[in-house]
Amino acid sequence: MSLLSSVAVSAGYGDLVAIDNITIDVEENSLLGVIGPNGAGKSTFLRALTGVVPLRGGQVLWQGTDIGHLPADARARKGISMVQEGRRLFPSLTVRDNLELGGFHASRQERAERMTEVVDLFPALGGIMDRSASVLSGGEQQMVALGRALMARPQCLLVDEPSLGLAPLIVDEIYEALPTLIERGMSVVLVEQEVDRVLEVADSLVVLHEGRIVYLGDGSEFRENPDSLAAVYLGHALDEGAA
Numbered sequence: 001m002s003l004l005s006s007v008a009v010s011a012g013y014g015d016l017v018a019i020d021n022i023t024i025d026v027e028e029n030s031l032l033g034v035i036g037p038n039g040a041g042k043s044t045f046l047r048a049l050t051g052v053v054p055l056r057g058g059q060v061l062w063q064g065t066d067i068g069h070l071p072a073d074a075r076a077r078k079g080i081s082m083v084q085e086g087r088r089l090f091p092s093l094t095v096r097d098n099l100e101l102g103g104f105h106a107s108r109q110e111r112a113e114r115m116t117e118v119v120d121l122f123p124a125l126g127g128i129m130d131r132s133a134s135v136l137s138g139g140e141q142q143m144v145a146l147g148r149a150l151m152a153r154p155q156c157l158l159v160d161e162p163s164l165g166l167a168p169l170i171v172d173e174i175y176e177a178l179p180t181l182i183e184r185g186m187s188v189v190l191v192e193q194e195v196d197r198v199l200e201v202a203d204s205l206v207v208l209h210e211g212r213i214v215y216l217g218d219g220s221e222f223r224e225n226p227d228s229l230a231a232v233y234l235g236h237a238l239d240e241g242a243a
């Protein structure tokens with residue numbers, strides 16, 4: 001059984017159908033990459049999984065049980081945590097307090113343990129615990145945002161475009177943390193525009209285009225023939241694209 005699945009999920013805003021008929025499984029201990037051009041529905045898909053936008057159709061299954069009707073906080077308590085696009089820290093709070101907030105359900109001792117794990121993962125945070133979030137660099141903000149999500153000790157972490165606007169070296173640092181999360185027993189759903197990065201870490205890959213799935217597989221086709229991905233991005237099926 002998969003850890004988290006979407007079954008024929010549709011969602012949107014007003015008259016707009018942003019994602020339509022999305023069926024995907026997130027396996028335990030694995031990383032699913034979600035890519036696609038701007039406006040493809042990647043963020044909406046994560047929001048539909050977490051309950052930030054309501055489903056218009058379909059189901060979200062957690063270990064086989066439909067949680068698609070549950071509000072976001074109830075889904076979070078099951079073990080789903082999301083790092084939204086744009087990081088969204090509390091700017092007036094320190095790094096430490098931003099992290100602590102992510103673990104507010106846990107005991108003081110658990111929070112301390114998790115804080116140690118987060119600093120092990122992102123050593124750069126160790127030296128800036130008392131700094132105000134408002135003065136952090138983009139890379140530091142992203143680490144705090146990831147750390148805050150991890151403070152809830154999720155079983156499934158959803159991350160929306162962590163590399164956005166960051167220098168390559170910082171992106172390296174963030175991507176180096178991902179295999180560690182899988183080793184710790186987590187599953188990750190990673191939304192990205194940086195396709196090459198995703199291909200390096202993903203066990204499976206979905207490409208969205210105009211709210212629909214245009215590719216679902218292990219991504220090996222694209223590792224072998226990067227040009228084929230361009231065609232899929234434009235909404236062509238893989239066999240058309242290769243022609």
Ligand SMILES: Nc1ncnc2c1ncn2[C@@H]1O[C@H](COP(=O)(O)OP(=O)(O)OP(=O)(O)O)[C@@H](O)[C@H]1O
Pocket residue numbers: 013016018036037038039040041042043044045085193
């Ligand atoms: N809050 C909103 N209200 C209305 N329309 C929205 C809202 N959020 C997204 N949309 C629309 O829904 C569609 C899918 O957007 P979404 O943000 O899911 O795409 P995305 O793949 O994450 O894009 P990007 O790569 O630019 O982040 C787009 O047409 C977008 O304009």
Ligand SMILES: [Mg+2]
Pocket residue numbers: 042043044085160
């Ligand atoms: Mg997005």
